[in-house]
Amino acid sequence: DSGVTQTPKHLITATGQRVTLRCSPRSGDLSVYWYQQSLDQGLQFLIHYYNGEERAKGNILERFSAQQFPDLHSELNLSSLELGDSALYFCASSVQGGGAWNEQFFGPGTRLTVL
Amino acid sequence: AQSVAQPEDQVNVAEGNPLTVKCTYSVSGNPYLFWYVQYPNRGLQFLLKYITGDNLVKGSYGFEAEFNKSQTSFHLKKPSALVSDSALYFCAVRSAYSGAGSYQLTFGKGTKLSVIP
Numbered sequence: 001d002s003g004v005t006q007t008p009k010h011l012i013t014a015t016g017q018r019v020t021l022r023c024s025p026r027s028g029d030l031s032v033y034w035y036q037q038s039l040d041q042g043l044q045f046l047i048h049y050y051n052g053e054e055r056a057k058g059n060i061l062e063r064f065s066a067q068q069f070p071d072l073h074s075e076l077n078l079s080s081l082e083l084g085d086s087a088l089y090f091c092a093s094s095v096q097g098g099g100a101w102n103e104q105f106f107g108p109g110t111r112l113t114v115l
Numbered sequence: 116a117q118s119v120a121q122p123e124d125q126v127n128v129a130e131g132n133p134l135t136v137k138c139t140y141s142v143s144g145n146p147y148l149f150w151y152v153q154y155p156n157r158g159l160q161f162l163l164k165y166i167t168g169d170n171l172v173k174g175s176y177g178f179e180a181e182f183n184k185s186q187t188s189f190h191l192k193k194p195s196a197l198v199s200d201s202a203l204y205f206c207a208v209r210s211a212y213s214g215a216g217s218y219q220l221t222f223g224k225g226t227k228l229s230v231i232p
Contacts, residue, residue: 002158033219043205043222056219090158094218101147101166101211104220106158 003027004093004107012113018079021110025072025093031055032074033094033104034066038087049074081114088112117142119206121223128196129231136191136226138206145211148189149220150180153203162204165189176200196230203227 003026013019025032034046036059045058049068060066063081068074078085088111092104118141128134140146147166151159163174170182180191189206204227207220 002160004158031218042224045219045221048219058219092159101164102218103149103161103164105161106151108158 002105002107004091004105006089006091006107006110008110009108010111010113012115013081014115015081015083017081017114018077019081019112021076021078021089021091021112023074023076023091023093023107025074025091026105029093029095029105030072031094031104032068032072033092034060034074034076035090035092036087037090037109041087043090046076078112083114086112086114117208117210117221119208119221119223121204121206121226123226124224125227125229127229127231130198131195134193134196134200134228134230136204136206136228138189138191138223139187140189140206140208141187142208142210146189147209147211148180148182149207149209150174150178150189150191151205151207151222153205153225155202159205162191196228198230198232201228201230 005024007022030051032049037043046060047066048056052068063079066076088109090109092106094104095102120139149164150162153159165172165182173179203225205225206223
């Protein structure tokens, strides 16, 4: 158990809908990263938050957004869902104030299925 | 831009034999390199990392990895494979000079390791 929690574990929804994925980082970790894992694209970095501030964006669609709250949990919002958005979504956290050499700890993921 | 290549989609090895999972990388400046393992329906688990120093890094569950700067490689190894090692293995890289204070990882496509009893 990495100490990172994600809810829900599974999510099934229809095209055009909007969903919210939630992540709670390990105690004390200020950084939260979101990744998307799909069969064709592999593991893709989406976005990074540090202590409530957005630090970097990767291959994140405009239909997707995220935020990190004062209690450090993070939410990833996916809207106008398309079939191709079906994937595993992971969040990861890393050590408070850590440098680039610190490993990230991954949550169990949320499996999103868009029908 | 940084990138990782894992040239083998699948590696099969007999239980008790040594295993190697290959990884090559491209990054500006010095690399920080990581190996993660993913079991079915689970998140990624950290195995080991290279930051600097000794080119042979030891990690969890008896795994080790060898950093080779001239070949830009970071191959994962284990002297004696177990059936329970069967999983998906990911190599990842980030640059020591990420800039903008962000340290996102770039992952390879993953290598499925099957250890045959």
